[in-house]
Amino acid sequence: MRYCLKNVKIINKNATFHQQNKNIWIENGYITHIENPQEALQKPTADDKVIEATKVDEAYCVSIGWFDMCANFQDPGQESKETLRSGLQTAMQAGFTEVCLQPNTNPVVQTKSDIAYLTQYNASHLTTLHPIAAITQQTNGKDLNDMIDLYHAGAVAFSDGNKTLWNTDLLLKTLQYLQPLNALLIQKPNDALLSQFGLMNEGIVSTQLGMKGIPHLAEEICISRDIDILRYVGGKLHFNTISSSKSLKQIKAAQEEGLAVTCDVAAHQLCLDDSFLASFDTRFKVFPPLRTQNDIKSLWEGLEKGIIGVVVSDHQPQDEESKQVEFDMAEFGASTLDTTFAALYTYSQQYNVSLTTCIEAITSQPRSILSLPIPTIEVGAKANLTVFSPKKEWVVTPEVLVSNSKHNPFLRQTLQGKAIACFNNKQAYLAQ
């Protein structure tokens, strides 16, 4: 089967054809032709599948395949929340051709066989999974895993995932130990004592609701200390899901100093603030907690200026039993992969952040930080592409969500932007 992406606008900052409309032909998993639509020599036959917007002013865009640097599929261990199969399907239909999985499964990702389990569908599925291996055994924060071995088995980075590596000596040693591999240490910045028993952002809303707050300080203090360690020892450090405007200032200063420090933000963190918690709706109980409008504004600025390179889904699917309970008993985390791009793009328009910036944050940037190959849109290149409609509006309902978990924070909202098709691993997905 040949696929023709007809008159699609290429969004790929470093590509030759950035912002140009082209016809792109894909055959057997490779890009075979890129032509100007007005001078097209290739004509589709009845056997070819043409992907084209029905309205001229709603032309589709295409970028290299979308990449999610932080998701959880809860498999193995909590398959009632999501499975590898359902997670892969969600990723693909949401336009993501590559996804990094956090190590917080049960068992934790810490052996070669754990990695093999997560990558078992990589040869047969459109979406490729990249496991992040645990730094410490059972993410206990004490005993190091065999990281060189795990790296060669396919771990793309090291992290204790949702748990913060709090032991300063161990953090220092890990940063050292990973240097010969040029591997990335990913840290979820949080001081577990300052945030203990916290349920939401500490602020005016938490005061009104009588809820124990999680102060910004819990995140900032960890970032500050980790940057000091990085400065002392070297290595590559990436902060996962930052939420506070002051965190951003600290990371900016460290970047200007020349330290190899990067960070990401969850898409929902750029969209929703803590006022949503007033309804005690557990869909908004996430970690880090939804912060304030002031933080959101700073995070968008950070994204525009490149201090934040990456936007992630931070997909943490939960089942009914974990969410349909009293607020303090509900698990942290929301099902977000279905809506990651749409949320990012919908809200980016309020903050005047360009589509190109949004796309970079889910394509080239994460791959570059992880030192993974960056696909290209050139004749002869493997097709790792996502076709999307920035104009398409859709209402988020449980029925349209692919994830097994329906606890999506954007439920009942109308979002703009949707994946239309994606290509990877010689396979194609076309939305109905």
Place this chain on the structure above:
Amino acid sequence: MKHLLGIKDLPTSQIENILTTAREFKEVINRPIKKVPSLRDITIANVFFENSTRTRISFELAEKRLSADIVNFSASTSSVKKGETLLDTVNNILAMKVDMIVIRHSSVGAPHFLARHINASVVNAGDGTHEHPTQALLDAYSVWEKLGTIEGKKIALIGDILHSRVALSNIFVFQKLGAEVMVCGPPTLLPKHIEALGVKVTTKLHEALQWCDVANVLRIQLERQQIKYFPSLREYSLYYGINQAMLNQLDKEIVLMHPGPINRGVELSSDAADSPQAIILDQVENGVAVRMAVLYLLAEQR
């Protein structure tokens, strides 16, 4: 008003309506025949997931004096952990055709969660460290009864503000009724952003007592403190406990309130708690009248 979940979102007109209705019921419960048939067809479940004596009895009496049929359900939250969820428990009770649920729960927002998922009217009898609306209403009623007005009065809330649902509901109710509110306690028991609610803040007990017309002294909620907030009860009572000598030194006579149960010798000494300035037992009596008013008005809306 279908539910009474909190004071924060309750319009001032409805608060005033509850208070004036409560005045009528207070007259009723002081008659030789204390019972009226207003809720004869209504069944109310008192579902208490947290220990309570005063509030439960107060609600029960209010219900009985309105001629409602009642069932009581008490369980510790730990039994929820054993299996049945809150929603299942309440739905099971509702399946037996119950019209109203009075719920106390250690989780913030538990009544709101129920109100979203069930058909019956929900009355919040205290949810974790969030709100205790009927307590705030009876406190407001008691001040109104004692001083004739609430507008312009200065109300000091003293003690464990961080863990007190009474504090939060009191702040909302007194502000809505035109009073000024100050909170006073050791810094570790004051929420960091409390000033944003428009209250004055002090850590000096004497300052709060000098300023106020009414001192509402709150319980030290040891059971709700998951970690240490102050070194010892001894030190707390020395610096934040109120006794009659302190009250005598003030240049005016202030009204002393306490939502009960009192930790005698901790936040209040016995001589202060039993002094004529204290309206603590009036609060208890008014509690029944105010709860009758709330239940009556909710039933009216059904």
